[in-house]
Amino acid sequence: MIKLTVLYGHPTDTAEFEAYYTNTHLSKVAKMKGFAKMELTKFLNYFDGSKPDYYRMAEFWFNTPEAMQKTMSSSVGQDVAADLPNFVTGGVTLLVGEAEEL
Secondary structure: OEEEEEEEOOOOOHHHHHHHHHHHHHHHHOOOOOOOEEEEEEOOOOOOOOOOOOOEEEEEEEOOHHHHHHHHHOHHHHHHHHHHHHOOOOOEEEEEEEOOOO
């Protein structure tokens, strides 16, 4: 499987980020078709109380590279990508990899 990982840096205003992410961005994401699975993570502080390197993570699993390409190049996929600057104030990192199950 192919996995698209989206890592969100710490926003300048977490309440504003969460409101937009939950009420607007995820509504756009819900319209995307073609992925086999999606998982969202909100990171916790480390045991010593320090912040993790990233604030949130979204992971999308696709059966093939072609399925990922088709989804992300669709008008809905492009709308989701274009929405990032509307709420991401802490930076965003996108990674694509081949997922291996053990």
